[in-house]
Amino acid sequence: MTTTVPDSTDRSGNPAPRRVAVAAREVRTDTLDCSDDAVSATINREIDELPFLGALYCDTAEVVAGSVCEIVLDYVVGASGIADSGWLKLCFKYYSDWDLQTDDPQGRDYVTAEITHRSTLGVGGPADAGTARELKVRYDVKGGERPYQKAVVIHVVDGYLRPGDVITIRFGDRRAGGPGTRVQTFVEHGFPLLLHVDTLGTSRMAQACEHRLDVVAGPPDRLVVTSPRLVREGSVVPVRAHLQDAWGNACTPLEVQMVADSDVLEGTTVLEPVGNRWAAGLARCTARQTGTGDIVVTATAPDGTLWSASTMLDVVGVDELPALPGSRAVFADLHVHSDDTVGTQDTPWNLAYGREVGSLDILGYTANDFQVTDEAWDETVRQCDAAGDTEFVCYPGVEWCGNAGVGGDHNVVYVGSDATLARSLEWRIGMNASVPVPEHWPITRLYDAYAAHPEDYLMIPHVGGRRGMLHWHHPHLERLIEVHSAWGTSPFFYEEALRRGLRLGVSAASDEHRGRPGSGAPGANIFGGRGGLTGVLTPQLAPRAVADTLRDRRTWATTGARAVGLLSTNDAVMGDDVTLTDDRDRIDVDLALFADGTWDEVTLRDADGVLALIDLHAEAGYSPDLVRVRWGGARHRDRYRWATWRGAIEVGGTSVASHAPWARLDPESRIDHHDACTTVWSRTYGNTTGMVLSLDDLASATISVELEIAEEGRGASFTVDGAALLSDSRTRTDLGGADLHVVVERVADPAHLPRTVRRSFDVITPLGQSLVYARARQWDGQELWTSPLFLQR
Numbered sequence: 001m002t003t004t005v006p007d008s009t010d011r012s013g014n015p016a017p018r019r020v021a022v023a024a025r026e027v028r029t030d031t032l033d034c035s036d037d038a039v040s041a042t043i044n045r046e047i048d049e050l051p052f053l054g055a056l057y058c059d060t061a062e063v064v065a066g067s068v069c070e071i072v073l074d075y076v077v078g079a080s081g082i083a084d085s086g087w088l089k090l091c092f093k094y095y096s097d098w099d100l101q102t103d104d105p106q107g108r109d110y111v112t113a114e115i116t117h118r119s120t121l122g123v124g125g126p127a128d129a130g131t132a133r134e135l136k137v138r139y140d141v142k143g144g145e146r147p148y149q150k151a152v153v154i155h156v157v158d159g160y161l162r163p164g165d166v167i168t169i170r171f172g173d174r175r176a177g178g179p180g181t182r183v184q185t186f187v188e189h190g191f192p193l194l195l196h197v198d199t200l201g202t203s204r205m206a207q208a209c210e211h212r213l214d215v216v217a218g219p220p221d222r223l224v225v226t227s228p229r230l231v232r233e234g235s236v237v238p239v240r241a242h243l244q245d246a247w248g249n250a251c252t253p254l255e256v257q258m259v260a261d262s263d264v265l266e267g268t269t270v271l272e273p274v275g276n277r278w279a280a281g282l283a284r285c286t287a288r289q290t291g292t293g294d295i296v297v298t299a300t301a302p303d304g305t306l307w308s309a310s311t312m313l314d315v316v317g318v319d320e321l322p323a324l325p326g327s328r329a330v331f332a333d334l335h336v337h338s339d340d341t342v343g344t345q346d347t348p349w350n351l352a353y354g355r356e357v358g359s360l361d362i363l364g365y366t367a368n369d370f371q372v373t374d375e376a377w378d379e380t381v382r383q384c385d386a387a388g389d390t391e392f393v394c395y396p397g398v399e400w401c402g403n404a405g406v407g408g409d410h411n412v413v414y415v416g417s418d419a420t421l422a423r424s425l426e427w428r429i430g431m432n433a434s435v436p437v438p439e440h441w442p443i444t445r446l447y448d449a450y451a452a453h454p455e456d457y458l459m460i461p462h463v464g465g466r467r468g469m470l471h472w473h474h475p476h477l478e479r480l481i482e483v484h485s486a487w488g489t490s491p492f493f494y495e496e497a498l499r500r501g502l503r504l505g506v507s508a509a510s511d512e513h514r515g516r517p518g519s520g521a522p523g524a525n526i527f528g529g530r531g532g533l534t535g536v537l538t539p540q541l542a543p544r545a546v547a548d549t550l551r552d553r554r555t556w557a558t559t560g561a562r563a564v565g566l567l568s569t570n571d572a573v574m575g576d577d578v579t580l581t582d583d584r585d586r587i588d589v590d591l592a593l594f595a596d597g598t599w600d601e602v603t604l605r606d607a608d609g610v611l612a613l614i615d616l617h618a619e620a621g622y623s624p625d626l627v628r629v630r631w632g633g634a635r636h637r638d639r640y641r642w643a644t645w646r647g648a649i650e651v652g653g654t655s656v657a658s659h660a661p662w663a664r665l666d667p668e669s670r671i672d673h674h675d676a677c678t679t680v681w682s683r684t685y686g687n688t689t690g691m692v693l694s695l696d697d698l699a700s701a702t703i704s705v706e707l708e709i710a711e712e713g714r715g716a717s718f719t720v721d722g723a724a725l726l727s728d729s730r731t732r733t734d735l736g737g738a739d740l741h742v743v744v745e746r747v748a749d750p751a752h753l754p755r756t757v758r759r760s761f762d763v764i765t766p767l768g769q770s771l772v773y774a775r776a777r778q779w780d781g782q783e784l785w786t787s788p789l790f791l792q793r
Contacts, residue, residue: 101139
């Protein structure tokens with residue numbers, strides 16, 4: 001308290017010194033006297049007990065892949081404190097399909113951050129606590145550094161944080177009524193959450209701490225059985241089976257007995273367990289007689305729980321089907337990442353999974369060239385060499401990752417004795433350089449590195465993050481081109497290459513980032529396609545024989561189906577160069593297709609499009625009451641190209657007897673039926689999905705379609721009369737992009753569609769160069785392409 005005394009003047013009239021009275025008060029004790037050694041020592045001890053950049057704590061150590069839950073993390077600010085305007089980033093890998101949002105507190109995946117404890121370490125009391133007023137939170141899919149690009153970004157607003165303050169971060173905050181967060185849908189041991197801190201408010205981040213989660217498989221949902229699909233009489237048939245959860249993860253080992261039975265094999269056979277990581281089994285059977293049949297596998301648990309599934313097998317005679325050079329069909333996945341760069345699980349896990357669960361005969365390991373270290377590369381080459389034997393071929397490889405403007409992604413498979421890296425550049429976390437230094441840049445320098453011995457390498461242009469460009473080409477090194485991977489289906493890429501006159505065969509792969517090589521199940525957003533497969537017409541399962549076959553373009557490709565496609569003419573097979581005389585303007589082309597379901601559509605094509613369409617539904621006979629509505633394509637041709645479809649299909653004029661999803665990719669795709677209206681939500685990645693309706697009276701029906709592509713705010717709105725479908729069978733609306741479209745069409749009863757298609761075509765050939773190839777779709781939406789026959793007349 002201050003007392004004021006009236007002013008006065010001296011003799012000269014000047015103001016006299018002003019007199020004030022100071023009130024007595026107690027001496028404050030909340031400011032610590034650091035001249036006292038004991039006080040300083042106490043402060044130092046309290047601060048030093050904290051990690052300088054803090055610590056992250058979480059009670060959750062394990063989550064089930066694809067489950068919905070709430071995860072709470074507490075970050076204790078370190079001895080550094082965080083300056084006013086400082087910020088934090090909690091980062092995780094970009095290829096995870098775990099996503100978050102900050103807009104809807106009642107929606108799924110809502111993430112929050114708040115200050116839940118104000119520290120008084122080293123100060124006298126709460127009055128001296130940190131002054132930060134709030135935290136502002138946003139989610140940024142490109143907020144961190146590769147591979148930890150997805151980030152929860154937390155800004156400290158109007159004040160600072162002290163050592164010992166606590167920030168609580170909630171993934172799937174349920175306090176406002178939200179359901180939680182749907183975690184990553186695939187298995188990963190030690191899924192990392194990395195916290196970076198800008199402690200000085202300079203925007204220069206330092207990694208502070210981390211928390212790791214084990215993402216584990218859920219309970220068994222189904223049994224999956226695979227076989228080669230096409231074999232010769234008397235050959236060995238590997239039959240593999242494994243239990244999967246709802247998201248397509250191989251389940252952990254269970255005490256089950258697996259038994260296979262088939263009328264084209266030698267009777268009942270017990271599958272022996274393989275590996276120790278998953279519930280999987282293998283039986284090596286013998287194809288005793290020719291014919292077509294099913295291999296049925298049952299898996300029985302001690303409590304009596306039973307799972308059953310089947311796969312198809314065609315057994316042909318020794319002299320039949322000369323287009324098949326070996327004893328059976330062979331499948332490859334030539335693009336498989338591990339955690340050496342941007343994959344999930346380590347390299348031994350991925351090699352074992354590809355063989356024991358993915359049922360691969362050939363696997364191509366792939367490292368991102370700009371991220372793999374020399375030490376990791378040398379070890380991977382050693383592991384690939386050690387993994388191969390008479391039943392499994394394994395090649396090392398890299399993804400040359402130059403930007404699209406200098407060539408774009410190209411896979412380099414080392415099929416010979418040399419595995420010398422020719423990097424685009426080196427640019428990764430942990431390296432000393434502050435700027436990237438180009439090494440083999442642009443792609444012409446990659447060509448130069450390997451051109452002297454092209455037989456030792458196989459280059460495959462890839463549609464991934466940096467789409468391969470086709471205006472540069474090395475015909476001796478680039479022998480195949482990709483038509484599908486987990487990024488999505490990209491027939492536009494194959495078709496563009498053929499229109500340009502490039503003599504390339506076809507391939508498909510997983511580009512597996514999820515630890516599931518060999519037709520891995522789709523994710524929920526990024527890598528939302530199923531892993532693809534390349535069929536290889538090798539006469540022998542040996543590294544050099546397989547390499548020569550791949551380089552000879554004797555391949556077919558599928559979007560993951562264990563289907564087989566063979567295209568041939570006389571002694572030539574797909575991938576071959578066929579020379580015709582000037583006076584021979586016709587050629588007989590034979591096509592043999594073996595589905596792992598039933599065939600839906602088959603076309604023979606050249607570089608300009610469809611030459612012949614086999615209408616299998618018309619041949620089988622259209623159902624009087626079935627209508628399929630399907631939609632598909634992608635928004636563009638580059639990285640995040642998926643299209644999210646939402647809307648409704650409404651039927652008028654008749655009743656809907658039943659409805660069913662068609663070619664559904666993942667458990668989050670929704671088709672909900674309400675009386676005559678069906679609401680839909682799904683994503684397509686170049687593929688096609690939809691629904692099948694059974695109508696009481698097709699002739700009286702109207703089918704109204706209202707579908708919007710969410711990312712672009714546009715879509716399709718039209719109505720089709722059932723009477724028109726009875727007349728024309730199909731209507732199609734094209735929406736641009738990369739083959740965005742909606743189709744309403746009549747279909748046959750799928751039980752009446754063929755499992756095998758064998759046809760001959762009389763192809764009229766022009767003078768000069770031309771080609772023919774086949775494309776086919778199964779009833780389940782899976783697709784197949786053959787390499788072309790390259791014709792010269």
